[in-house]
Amino acid sequence: MTGHTVEPSVIDDGTRPGETPSGAPSARRDPPALEQIIGPAALRDLDRTQLDHLAARIRRFLVEKVCAAGGHLGVNLGVVELTIALHRVFDSPHDVLVFDTGHQTYVHKILTGRADGFDTLRRYGGLAGYPSRSESVHDWVENSHASTALSYADGIAKSLQLKGELAGSGRPDGRRVVAIVGDGALTGGLAWEGLNNLGSATAQNRPVIVVLNDNGRSYAPTVGGVASHLHRLRGRRDHEGAPMPEPRPPSAENLFGQLGLAYLGPVDGHDVAAVQDALERAAEACRPVVVHVITSKGSGYPPAECDEADRMHGVGVVDPATGKAEGPGERTWTGVFGEEMVQIGARRPDVVAITAAMLRPVGLAPFAEAFPDRVFDVGIAEQHAVCSAAGLAMGGLHPVVCLYSTFLNRAFDQVLMDVALHRLAVTFILDRAGITGPDGPSHHGVWDVGLLGLVPGLRLAAPRDPARLRELLREAIDHEGPTAVRFPRATAGSDIVAQRRVGGVDILHGGDHRAPHVLLVAAGSTAQSCLRAADGLERSGIGVTVADPRWIVPVGTAVVELAARHRLVVTVEDGVRHGGVGALLSQACADASVTTPVRHVGLPHAFIEHGTRRDLLDRCGLSAQQIAAAVRRGLDGHPPPPPARAPAPDPVIHAPTTARTGGERP
Numbered sequence: 001m002t003g004h005t006v007e008p009s010v011i012d013d014g015t016r017p018g019e020t021p022s023g024a025p026s027a028r029r030d031p032p033a034l035e036q037i038i039g040p041a042a043l044r045d046l047d048r049t050q051l052d053h054l055a056a057r058i059r060r061f062l063v064e065k066v067c068a069a070g071g072h073l074g075v076n077l078g079v080v081e082l083t084i085a086l087h088r089v090f091d092s093p094h095d096v097l098v099f100d101t102g103h104q105t106y107v108h109k110i111l112t113g114r115a116d117g118f119d120t121l122r123r124y125g126g127l128a129g130y131p132s133r134s135e136s137v138h139d140w141v142e143n144s145h146a147s148t149a150l151s152y153a154d155g156i157a158k159s160l161q162l163k164g165e166l167a168g169s170g171r172p173d174g175r176r177v178v179a180i181v182g183d184g185a186l187t188g189g190l191a192w193e194g195l196n197n198l199g200s201a202t203a204q205n206r207p208v209i210v211v212l213n214d215n216g217r218s219y220a221p222t223v224g225g226v227a228s229h230l231h232r233l234r235g236r237r238d239h240e241g242a243p244m245p246e247p248r249p250p251s252a253e254n255l256f257g258q259l260g261l262a263y264l265g266p267v268d269g270h271d272v273a274a275v276q277d278a279l280e281r282a283a284e285a286c287r288p289v290v291v292h293v294i295t296s297k298g299s300g301y302p303p304a305e306c307d308e309a310d311r312m313h314g315v316g317v318v319d320p321a322t323g324k325a326e327g328p329g330e331r332t333w334t335g336v337f338g339e340e341m342v343q344i345g346a347r348r349p350d351v352v353a354i355t356a357a358m359l360r361p362v363g364l365a366p367f368a369e370a371f372p373d374r375v376f377d378v379g380i381a382e383q384h385a386v387c388s389a390a391g392l393a394m395g396g397l398h399p400v401v402c403l404y405s406t407f408l409n410r411a412f413d414q415v416l417m418d419v420a421l422h423r424l425a426v427t428f429i430l431d432r433a434g435i436t437g438p439d440g441p442s443h444h445g446v447w448d449v450g451l452l453g454l455v456p457g458l459r460l461a462a463p464r465d466p467a468r469l470r471e472l473l474r475e476a477i478d479h480e481g482p483t484a485v486r487f488p489r490a491t492a493g494s495d496i497v498a499q500r501r502v503g504g505v506d507i508l509h510g511g512d513h514r515a516p517h518v519l520l521v522a523a524g525s526t527a528q529s530c531l532r533a534a535d536g537l538e539r540s541g542i543g544v545t546v547a548d549p550r551w552i553v554p555v556g557t558a559v560v561e562l563a564a565r566h567r568l569v570v571t572v573e574d575g576v577r578h579g580g581v582g583a584l585l586s587q588a589c590a591d592a593s594v595t596t597p598v599r600h601v602g603l604p605h606a607f608i609e610h611g612t613r614r615d616l617l618d619r620c621g622l623s624a625q626q627i628a629a630a631v632r633r634g635l636d637g638h639p640p641p642p643p644a645r646a647p648a649p650d651p652v653i654h655a656p657t658t659a660r661t662g663g664e665r666p
């Protein structure tokens, strides 16, 4: 590994005393200032010294910008040299670079002319934290869900081959297709579906270059047989820091060779020249090939290198000198969940927990510490997590599957056909449910209510506060059938005490009016805004009942009976309205011949861009004022307004009317 670990304040990036790191290059042939790099061509004729200075300059830039804004710091510090080499060997966007998960593309963005956007990183309307097709022709895949790159590469290579544009098709300017995939992403089943096709007999003349970015970690060290195999291939004595042998020629002595892909590596991923040499040889091979690149997450920044938990995989705003967040940590929904799980684990020896490579992010660290034999990290393998949970339940245990809501999407069939069909007692914990914020459209957990509302026999709870999270978690785990509990990426807030409980439904406000009036159905964390809306409405003489159903799927009879006793129902949910709480209640009212009009306030049926959670909720019409406005419009006989069109651009990412094919790219 080249020696490049330095303190952030003394990174030797070629900056002369008094010159800012991104200042104009001095006469000493320093590399171009980052803001002056308008594209990869600027890298082509840099010499070794300039490349080393450029790498140091990028590291310093990453530490400065990401510590100030939050984002994937450790991840991107680990791919500085790798990304420089990629853009020196391949000619993006003529050549296609597909990044798996996309959280490691900050360096790619710097080298493709977007350094000056980093002051807006992950802010509404600013630079996305993942590839963005609307930002650059160098970006292809926006989906931040792992293990997809190999399948995209397979499809793109097939399309280029059929059009006669793929390298190896006889054209001198044949296009190369490169997939950059992490060792963690390689624990996902979809990645092996991709490999199976990339290495097939028919693919031997359809060269795809798989760059395996192996840092030995997802957040924590990568688990499973794949990780062990990679460790053996690395020929390392340990995961980090050991010297690496010279790149070995392709051989069949490893899994990739057995699957029909040549193997090149292991390569020191922090040595630009070594990576460049390996990539050039891979491109010349003109066949499917895996280039096994060894990197270190957090490389070059001691606070990350020393972070045993996850090498500062992703951070909030932190002090660049220490890597620590300022001030005391906030109590999050995740933290409350983690505490209660330990209480439940002590009471219920049959309860076990499953994580898909995110033990700490989903709050299972306390449970793992208390009950180390009762936590299973299955890797980035959500479908396996759910199906394995079905097996655990069949074996007599009660598994608690802990995922971010958005990552449940890919395991829907396992929830439906492996858990619910067998009516198994499995509990799904859906953290980051609703608008999450900075990670953008593929991370907002907004689809779970619509999806799980389709699952016969499954019960879904949406707690409004920490006390209800604890209560509903216990009810879910005590239930003899499939259950789920959803909560947001947010501070936990204070408890909201109900006036009374009617048929399992908590009445939070009103409900004792004689004259028919408005029923506000507050799903989960929207309760606070609904109560504020109710206060405003009451001041203008509109009587409001605010009810928290607690269990939102299936719709309880008590909610339908409440609806029947009101003049108007308005449901409010932090989820897509399409198939959501409102839609389900409308259906339930229709089935019960209850004719009270029901209006749905929730998120649009669309992809919502990145920003802060609060701001995006407001832009989507979920503020107290907008809820009150929806009630008033309902009383006037009109449907609630479409999601508020803030003066700034719409938060909704409009699906293009015509498919944005690769054809828009060169």
Ligand SMILES: Cc1ncc(C[n+]2csc(CCOP(=O)(O)OP(=O)(O)O)c2C)c(N)n1
Residues within 6 Å of the ligand: 075, 101, 103, 104, 144, 145, 146, 147, 181, 182, 183, 184, 185, 186, 213, 215, 217, 218, 219, 297, 313, 356, 357, 358, 380, 382, 407
């Ligand atoms: C389907 C899915 N599950 C979980 C995640 C959350 N996640 C984001 S990055 C990451 C670890 C990825 O590890 P690896 O592929 O090795 O990339 P590295 O961060 O090491 O560069 C995980 C689990 C995700 N993005 N997608």
Ligand SMILES: CC(=O)[C@@H](O)[C@H](O)COP(=O)(O)O
Residues within 6 Å of the ligand: 101, 103, 144, 314, 361, 432, 436, 439, 489
């Ligand atoms: C890339 C990825 O999927 C995760 O790193 C995600 O960004 C973490 O999100 P939180 O910050 O909500 O934990």
Ligand SMILES: [Mg+2]
Residues within 6 Å of the ligand: 182, 183, 184, 185, 213, 214, 215, 216, 217, 218
């Ligand atoms: Mg990794």
